[in-house]
Amino acid sequence: MKLKHLLFSVAVGCCSVSLFAQPIVGQKKTSGNPVFEGWYADPEAVVYNGEYWIFPTYSAPYGEQLHMDAFSSQDLVNWTKHPKVLSVENISWLRYALWLLRDTGQ
Structure with missing residues (x-):
């Protein structure tokens, strides 16, 4: 009887793994x-x-945070990178950490 339970458990486990491994249609x-x-x-x-x-x-x-990239998508799945939409080249007084965006007076 124990062998039947063991074989049944193994069979159910194998079926469950293959069932859940399949992609859901329409997902x-x-x-x-x-x-x-x-x-x-x-x-x-x-x-x-x-x-x-x-x-x-x-x-x-x-000291290397000197630019910001942007990313765009029309479908929230495929993304396009737009590198350096804002960078040290565009801000003459920027020395470090673009996100800080304040004049350090240096």
Whole structure:
């Protein structure tokens, strides 16, 4: 009797694994987590002209945080990177940490 229970448990376990491993028909595709690759933090999001935009800060050592990238998507699944939408090249007084955005007087 114990052998029957063991075989039944193994059979149910194997069926369950194969059942749950199958993709669900009609399941919507998602962007995943993270939404896009890279070292980013503190995202700000906006919808502009029907397109989704994310503006995160760039996470790097303090003295290297000299630009901001942006990401856009029309479907919240596929994202396009827009590198350096704002950077030290655009702000003459910026010395470090773009997210700080204040004149250090240096």
